[in-house]
Every structure is written in C-alpha cells, then in structure tokens.
Amino acid sequence: MDPITTIIFDIGNVLMRFTWKAYADGLFGEETAERITRAIWRRGWWNELDRGVLSVEEIIKGAQSEAPELASEIRTAFERSGEACSRHDYAIPWIESFKSRGYRMLYLSNYSEYLMNKRPDVLDFLPHLEGGVFSCRVKLVKPNPAIYQKICDEYGLNKHECLFIDDNRVNIALARSFGLGAIRFENYETTAPQIEEFLSERSGK
Secondary structure, X not given: OOOOOEEEEOOEOOOEEEOHHHHHHHHHOHHHHHHHHHHHHXXXXXXXXXXXXXXXXXXXXXXXXXXXXXXXXXXXXXXXXHHHEEEOOOHHHHHHHHHOOOOEEEEEEOOOHHHHHHOHHHHOOHHHOOOEEEHHHHOOOOOOHHHHHHHHHHHOOOHXXXXXXXXXXXXXXXXXXXXXXXXXOOOHXXXXXXXXXXXXXHHOO
16 A cells, blocks of 8 residues: 555644534523524535635525524524634644654645634644645535545645545545545544554554
8 A cells, every 4th residue: 555645634623623512502502502503504504604605694694594583693603603613732743743754734624714714823733734725715615525636636645645534424434435544533532543553554654
C-alpha cells in the first residue's frame, strides 16, 4: 500500500467542539430544543448554511417554515449558534506533532462563513494547517464525493496517500469508497492511538 503523506482533518467535533444539543437544551429546554433541532436539521437547512449557496435569511426562513410556531426561537438558535462552539486545547499540539514528522496537514470541513464570523477564536489552529477546503467556499458538502475530489485536485493529492479523519460515519464511508484512508474520530484519547497505528502500518513513520 502507498505510504501516507497527507493527513486531512474534519473540523467540527474533531479539532473544535460543536455541542449543538447541549447548547439548544440550555437555551430552550430539552423538549423545545428537540423540535427546533428537527426544524433546522431535518430538511437539511443547516447543511444549506454549510453549502453557502442560499442567503442566511433564506435558510432561517426555510427552517422556520418547518415549525412556524417556533419562528422566534429558531431565529435565536441561528443567531446565537456561536455559543455551541468551543476550542480543543489539543488541536494545535496535535497538528504540530504530525507536521514535525513530515506529514502535510490539511482540513476538509462542512462549515459556514456565518459560523466562522460568529466564533473565529475557535479556529485558532487554522494557521498551523497548510490549507484545506471549507464547504461554503466550494458550494459542496460532505459526503458528496465531489468535495473529496475537490481537495485532491486543489492540492495535487494522491488519494491513496491520504488519511482523512472525521466524526461522521457516513462521511467516513464515502471517503473510503472514494479511495482515501479514513478513520472515524470518537474522541482524542481513543482515536489518536488508532491514527498512530494506521500511520505505522501504512508508512512506517
């Protein structure tokens, strides 16, 4: 098998926290939060935020149409969504540990300009990566195979030399089908040793 030369990180719930449920429960109470979450996520309105084609106002109104009686709460959920984000202290040292061993470090993330602008502080690891692809800037979202092809084309990657790390099972399955090495992220303590084992098997580093 080809050696791994490039590690590609997802961002949300890998390099930073996006704890939507706790955030929504804290704002609205569990029952109302569940209804709001269904309205925002059920028909893919949050995915549309990540895709970056529709305006934020169009997306909020779309989500509100799913539960008109919660229109005000849904708008609040979007407007305060930065509160669902927080940083992981391990992110920068982890990235730098791979770079010090010669791996190229990139990101591939479903992420919106809206959320970036809400909480730029939680993305303080970005300067330590060598580039990457945000869904909102290429108008594609995972698990569409086209977004995996996009990062390969943009950075001249051999997909068989890449390891992709993501917390979403579907994204991992599609990445593997595309030809990337892929490991599902559960938490740092569990997944970091799995990555090291994979890298050792594939590249001997």
